[in-house]
Amino acid sequence: MTDTDVIIPATFHARPEPSGLEAIGITAWFGTHLVLDRVSLHMREGEVTALIGPSGCGKSTFLRTLNRMHELIPAASMAGQVLLDGEDIYDPSRRLTDARRLIGMVFQKPNPFPAMSVYDNVVAGLKLTGQRTSRSTKDDIVEECLVRAGLWREVRERLRHPGGMLSGGQQQRLCIARALAIRPKVLLMDEPCSALDPTSTRVIEETIAELRSDVTIVIVTHNMQQAARVSQHAAFFLAEENQPGRIVEHGPTDIMFSNPQDARTSDYVHGRFG
């Protein structure tokens, strides 16, 4: 394959409508260890949903069930459904790669390909899907995704520099651009700012706010101020002693922070435990 033979979806220029994601009865195990018990949650299109809760309550596990990454972990198993546009991503007739293409992920630690250029990092995921395209279309994709990730102005003169030479915050926005290049309908973010300084964190939060109109976002965060700033909906997970993780309460973020129904939610969001 030549440099110009990058593969992209046929509909690249038509921005996808954001889609809601609905988890129904998600139960997850590592070996015989039950870590999530019948968790259901509707993550609405056009919104940012924050998953909050103390360490070990199953937030990251839940997130990984949403794009079939949980099944990559040895001895991991799960039950339940995840509906994207009403269709179960676990339906045996659906390909695993479809779920990963439509539901992108950004991890806690920025993980660009360090020796690969900024430009090539953005287009790295495209080969998974779609059709061949010209170099100029590829150029358009790189610019558009870097703009959407809030990184274009900082790297436009350095597109051929290695991704690993960027700052941590820039690397994380490069990973967001790389995820956007394959046109996901949903973006999962697992503590995307936990390795970043406050300024970079703020820039990523602005990026999230910009993106939510056309990508449904689900974010795990330990930072309650961040959950309050970036999300419209929040779900509080808890695993009580020797129990699997469950959602205690979920709802509009402002209500979850100002007037939660459950005392445990109130205690958690006000920093009284966890």
Ligand SMILES: Nc1ncnc2c1ncn2[C@@H]1O[C@H](COP(=O)(O)OP(=O)(O)OP(=O)(O)O)[C@@H](O)[C@H]1O
């Ligand atoms: N790869 C794994 N193998 C075995 N057990 C695991 C694995 N990953 C997570 N667990 C266990 O599953 C449970 C849920 O972990 P998970 O990482 O989903 O929680 P979390 O709420 O995201 O925690 P944190 O906020 O600390 O990241 C924990 O008991 C954890 O020890």
